[in-house]
Amino acid sequence: MAKELLDKPILVLDGGLGTTLEDEHGIKFSFKTPLWSSHLLIENTSTLRKVQQDFASAGADIILTATYQSSFDGFENTKMSNKDDDSIGLEEARKYMLSAVDLAREAFVGRPGLVALSLGAYGATMIPSTEYSGAYGPMNGDDLFKFHMDRISTFQDNQKAWQEIDLVAFETLPRIDEVRAVVNVMQTTANKPYWISCVFPNDDRCLPDGTTIDELIESLLLPPKGGARHHHQPWAIGINCTKIHKISKLINAFENTSKRSSLDLPRLVLYPDGAGNQVYDTKLQQWVGDNSDQKPWDLQMADIIQEVTQRGAWKGIVVGGCCKTTPYHIQQLRKRVDALK
Ligand SMILES: *[C@@H]1O[C@H](CO)[C@@H](O)[C@H](O)[C@H]1NC(C)=O
Ligand SMILES: *[C@@H]1O[C@H](CO)[C@@H](O)[C@H](O)[C@H]1NC(C)=O
Ligand SMILES: *[C@@H]1O[C@H](CO)[C@@H](O)[C@H](O)[C@H]1NC(C)=O
Numbered sequence: 001m002a003k004e005l006l007d008k009p010i011l012v013l014d015g016g017l018g019t020t021l022e023d024e025h026g027i028k029f030s031f032k033t034p035l036w037s038s039h040l041l042i043e044n045t046s047t048l049r050k051v052q053q054d055f056a057s058a059g060a061d062i063i064l065t066a067t068y069q070s071s072f073d074g075f076e077n078t079k080m081s082n083k084d085d086d087s088i089g090l091e092e093a094r095k096y097m098l099s100a101v102d103l104a105r106e107a108f109v110g111r112p113g114l115v116a117l118s119l120g121a122y123g124a125t126m127i128p129s130t131e132y133s134g135a136y137g138p139m140n141g142d143d144l145f146k147f148h149m150d151r152i153s154t155f156q157d158n159q160k161a162w163q164e165i166d167l168v169a170f171e172t173l174p175r176i177d178e179v180r181a182v183v184n185v186m187q188t189t190a191n192k193p194y195w196i197s198c199v200f201p202n203d204d205r206c207l208p209d210g211t212t213i214d215e216l217i218e219s220l221l222l223p224p225k226g227g228a229r230h231h232h233q234p235w236a237i238g239i240n241c242t243k244i245h246k247i248s249k250l251i252n253a254f255e256n257t258s259k260r261s262s263l264d265l266p267r268l269v270l271y272p273d274g275a276g277n278q279v280y281d282t283k284l285q286q287w288v289g290d291n292s293d294q295k296p297w298d299l300q301m302a303d304i305i306q307e308v309t310q311r312g313a314w315k316g317i318v319v320g321g322c323c324k325t326t327p328y329h330i331q332q333l334r335k336r337v338d339a340l341k
Contacts, residue, residue: 013320059334238269
């Protein structure tokens with residue numbers, strides 16, 4: 001059964017969907033495609049299917065649905081390449097979002113595998129995207145709760161899709177009010193494991209909104225204020241799309257905090273980018289900078305996995321890649337993980 005996979009000590013996740021679509025399949029994203037990878041749910045489904053299958057056959061245990069940037073506004077603002085009238089309404093948007101679940105499941109072509117529902121930060125749905133800065137304009141915690149609740153309801157309300165979803169992945173959260181909003185949303189769905197990943201784009205060890213790691217860990221792991229009787233803790237917490245050289249220190253900081261506040265850590269989810277020294281310029285919408293990487297990505301990842309498992313502070317570890325990691329990277333990572341056993 002796929003669900004038993006959830007207990008494996010090391011799980012491999014897929015890689016960067018959007019960048020693989022661009023770099024290996026000639027897909028071009030622009031202001032006309034505010035849904036980014038989710039646009040492929042509308043057009044070019046076969047290309048999406050191919051990439052997700054490539055990740056699964058490279059050895060990923062978990063495939064994320066192509067819904068990271070999905071939002072009802074995004075569907076409404078989408079320009080189709082073959083017609084320039086009608087925008088995509090609520091019902092149709094829901095249908096496309098739900099189709100992502102089947103596509104992710106089909107990537108395993110019958111093998112056991114886990115489907116994680118990918119739900120990006122609110123900022124990932126803005127143009128240009130602001131999940132690295134957390135600059136959300138007038139949005140407050142209540143608005144963020146409503147945004148996340150509305151979107152996840154699309155999946156919860158469809159029994160068949162909800163059953164296919166093994167995990168919910170809230171990704172790239174840059175703000176503490178959004179972390180709290182998401183934890184609150186998940187208190188209403190007691191039985192679905194979920195993870196929360198955050199971004200640390202700055203040099204100091206804090207979220208883009210200035211939240212310290214101490215405060216972050218407490219918000220992630222302690223019951224929310226006035227909270228539920230049955231606290232539904234994240235199945236995993238971690239780091240998305242952050243430079244790989246920063247990862248070790250961040251994990252250490254997480255572990256130190258948990259020791260100081262006597263909080264048991266759940267699993268660690270880790271998917272740094274594969275861009276080496278390059279950074280993404282949201283205004284130019286391209287990768288800039290010199291890329292003279294010293295050590296292959298999968299070797300750097302293997303070192304981190306080894307350190308983490310040796311210290312034994314986490315219940316398990318989920319590893320994969322985001323931007324600029326391809327099926328090839330995941331295949332190499334799979335080999336490293338299998339060699340550790
Ligand atoms: C995506 O689909 C559109 C419309 O069907 C087509 O014009 C375009 O060539 C496709 N792009 C790729 C890269 O497959
Ligand atoms: C974590 O704690 C250890 C031991 O006290 C210390 O050496 C290390 O610098 C700390 N690391 C971070 C990132 O806080
Ligand atoms: C976070 O991870 C997801 C899944 O790999 C990816 O689609 C997304 O682009 C990442 N976030 C950023 C800011 O790159």
